[in-house]
Amino acid sequence: MVPLRxxxxxxxxxxxxxxxxxxxxxxxxxxxxxxxxxxxxxxxSAIPGPQRRDTRPEGRPAASSATAEIACGGAHKVxxxxxxxxxxxxxxVVLAIELTKHAxxxxxxxxxxxxxxxxxEKGDARGCFELGRRLxxxxxxxxxxxRAVEIFELACDKGHAAACGELGNARILGRGALGDPTAAxxxxxxxxxxxxxxxCAWLAELYFAGDGVVEDAAKAQEILEKSxxxxxxxACDTLGWNLEHGLDMLVDMRRxxxxxxxxCKGKFAxxxxxxxxxxxxxxxxxxxxxxxxxxxxxxxxxGDMWGCSNVGAALLRGAGVEKNPExxxxxxxxxxxxxxxxxxxxLAGLVEEVGAGKSVFAETLGHLDEACAAGRTIACSLRDDxxxxxxxxxxxxxEAARHERACNAGKMTMCIHAAHDYLSGSGVLxxxxxxxxxxxxxxxxxxxxGCAKWSWALSVGFSTHPDPEQAVKLDEDSCKAGTAMxxxxxxxYYRHGHGxxxxxxxxxxxxxxxxxxxxxxCSNLAHLLYFGLAGRADQDRALACQEKACExxxxxxxxxxxxxxxxxRPDEARARDLFKSVCxxxxxxxxxxxxxxxxxxxxxxxxxx
Numbered sequence: 323m324v325p326l327r328x329x330x331x332x333x334x335x336x337x338x339x340x341x342x343x344x345x346x347x348x349x350x351x352x353x354x355x356x357x358x359x360x361x362x363x364x365x366x367s368a369i370p371g372p373q374r375r376d377t378r379p380e381g382r383p384a385a386s387s388a389t390a391e392i393a394c395g396g397a398h399k400v401x402x403x404x405x406x407x408x409x410x411x412x413x414x415v416v417l418a419i420e421l422t423k424h425a426x427x428x429x430x431x432x433x434x435x436x437x438x439x440x441x442x443e444k445g446d447a448r449g450c451f452e453l454g455r456r457l458x459x460x461x462x463x464x465x466x467x468x469r470a471v472e473i474f475e476l477a478c479d480k481g482h483a484a485a486c487g488e489l490g491n492a493r494i495l496g497r498g499a500l501g502d503p504t505a506a507x508x509x510x511x512x513x514x515x516x517x518x519x520x521x522c523a524w525l526a527e528l529y530f531a532g533d534g535v536v537e538d539a540a541k542a543q544e545i546l547e548k549s550x551x552x553x554x555x556x557a558c559d560t561l562g563w564n565l566e567h568g569l570d571m572l573v574d575m576r577r578x579x580x581x582x583x584x585x586c587k588g589k590f591a592x593x594x595x596x597x598x599x600x601x602x603x604x605x606x607x608x609x610x611x612x613x614x615x616x617x618x619x620x621x622x623x624x625g626d627m628w629g630c631s632n633v634g635a636a637l638l639r640g641a642g643v644e645k646n647p648e649x650x651x652x653x654x655x656x657x658x659x660x661x662x663x664x665x666x667x668x669l670a671g672l673v674e675e676v677g678a679g680k681s682v683f684a685e686t687l688g689h690l691d692e693a694c695a696a697g698r699t700i701a702c703s704l705r706d707d708x709x710x711x712x713x714x715x716x717x718x719x720x721e722a723a724r725h726e727r728a729c730n731a732g733k734m735t736m737c738i739h740a741a742h743d744y745l746s747g748s749g750v751l752x753x754x755x756x757x758x759x760x761x762x763x764x765x766x767x768x769x770x771x772g773c774a775k776w777s778w779a780l781s782v783g784f785s786t787h788p789d790p791e792q793a794v795k796l797d798e799d800s801c802k803a804g805t806a807m808x809x810x811x812x813x814x815y816y817r818h819g820h821g822x823x824x825x826x827x828x829x830x831x832x833x834x835x836x837x838x839x840x841x842x843x844c845s846n847l848a849h850l851l852y853f854g855l856a857g858r859a860d861q862d863r864a865l866a867c868q869e870k871a872c873e874x875x876x877x878x879x880x881x882x883x884x885x886x887x888x889x890x891r892p893d894e895a896r897a898r899d900l901f902k903s904v905c906x907x908x909x910x911x912x913x914x915x916x917x918x919x920x921x922x923x924x925x926x927x928x929x930x931x
Contacts, residue, residue: 406437411446414438419452422625431456442473450477451485458488467492478509483516491524494533503534514545519554519590522546526560530569543571550581555588559596566596566606568782568818572790575606575783586617591626594618598632602641603745603754606783611642611751622653630657631665638672641751647672655689658701666693670704683708703906722749729760734769737761741775758784765796773800774808781811781820790821801832806839813846830856838870845871845881852885861890872900879904880912894919 402420405413418437421430435456441449450473457470471492477485490509493502507528513521522545528535529542546564549557562581565574579600585593598617601610615636621629634653637646651672657665669689687708693701722743728736741760744753758779764772773796781793794815800808813832816825830850836843844867850856852864868882883900886893901916 411441411444411449414441415446415449415452418449422456442476445480447477447480447482447485450474450480451482451488454485454488458492478512481516483513483518484520485513486510486516487513487518487521487524490521494524494528503528507534514549519549519558519588520556522549522554523556523560526557530564550584553588555585555590555593558582558588559585559590559593562593562596568820572818572820573782573788575600575788579606586620589624591621591624591629594621594624595626595629595632598629602632602636603752605754609753609755611636613642615642627657627660627662627665630654630660631662631668634665634668635747638668639747639751651686651689655693658689658693666690666701666704670708718743718749720749729763732767734764734767734772737764737767738769738772738775754779754784770800770803770805771807773797774805774811777808777811781815790815794821801835806836806843809833810836810840810843810846813843817846817850826850826856837867841871844868848881848885861885865889880909880915883912883915 402413402417406417414437418434418441421434421437435453438449438453438456442453454470454473454477457473458467471489474485474489474492478489486509490506490513493506493509507525510521510525510528514525526542526545527533529538529545531537543561546557546561550561558581562578562585563569564571565581566578567573579597582593582597582600586597594617598614598621599605600607601617602614603609615633618629618632618636622633623629630653634650634657635641636643637650637653639645651669654665654669654672658669669686672686687705690701690705690708694705722740725736725740725743729740737760741757741764742748743750744756744760746752758776761772761775761779765776777793777796777800780789780796782788794812797808797812797815801812809832813829813836815821816823816832817829818824830847833843833847833850837847838844848864848867848871851860851867853859865882865885868885872879872882879900883897883904886900887897898916898919901912901919905913905916
């Protein structure tokens, strides 16, 4: 079990709506259970979305209450309760926020919604905003999303900048509203001008992806830098994410860590989660699992489901905290219920990993049953799988030890397996430095694949400062030796100007050479062909390349579904099947897109890209 991680939500719609907006780095496929989820199939059939009845009365909120506001805080919940009963809407809102600001928020979710509902009815803009946020979560889907849009509209009209941003995001995702990037842009601008950093971050993503605007990476960068410099935590987090992953800029993990720190300090939960990720692996900062646990817990308390998932993983493995599988179960269960598909997988895997007895097995099934009833399709599948298979197979710890022993005995391919174990946290605690040391050992031992992976480690700065020039040299030598992954990696460097001059045509030739042996190269080539980035656009050939990429069970299935949905010959039924298939494997963006499709008629589909 490894710490779980998700991209910022804005990257979700960027990747979904702009199809293959970013070229996939060849080694991203290694991050199973972390940066990229291994997706195992390209088939499946559609199912209807979860049905929840909206019990909130229709109508606009009443005029603002004349009751004087009474200040209260988290340390004074009794005072908050009293003030709320006396009619202070501010106290009711603060109380609702406090009720859900801890590790297991689902226990108080219903009461928090009731309090915010009452505040919103009395015209409290902040109450409306906080209510909308909770209605927009998975547990309130699908009808909650429609109501959330209505609530965000009310709060936005009252001048709540963050509500304008959330309303724009709903327009992009098509959750509770028809997808409309042009309308979203106006709302993001309104929220950003009003001082909401998250709206600024989403506005920047529009310009990165070219959704409803002319693609302009420089303008997007300017928006992020300006908002972040003004103390905008969400913008700092997005900027950090882009720097970490080389999206429209060179990889700079050390600056990314600084930006995550600023975002976390600014009380942006995902910033704390991303900073914890860096500390948990020693990526851009000294490895410190205790610090990672503390940061994930802070993110979890602030309502970030990924932080809760990571806390669960740490408790399960004893990473930076004493082992406590029982507590881990609670964290995984709550994150699963709140929409984190990989937390559902972690919950199911926990039973086998800790060798749980009948009572824990039954408890885990109960948690998955609850999540299944709330509409988490993956929870239903995992529950059924657990009933079919209880124990058996080699433990991850035994496998990791075997890989390391074989590597020490001189088997270079086993060094690569050992490296993967340390990157994904399979059977060992994750450690980017050890990943780098094992792939370097494989490379020094003459393994060309090891050299390709060592190149990637050098390019992003695992256990050392980034050295893009040395990374390029390694991939050039390995590519000449016929290593497809190295050719794909070299293509990625040329595509982004990383260690070499940017050259899309040369990148396309390298991707062509690597495909189909390295299927992620097929996806990279499809991206260039679809958008005509290396010459004339050829969507038919791009689709064929992406069909091939789908065979590797990576995010190719998600990208293929988008191409089919928005391409030259749309096929909604097949796209739906693909989204469902990869959603069941834990791919969050596919789950969101499937949910969106289930709530739309074909005639209402609008290409957001």
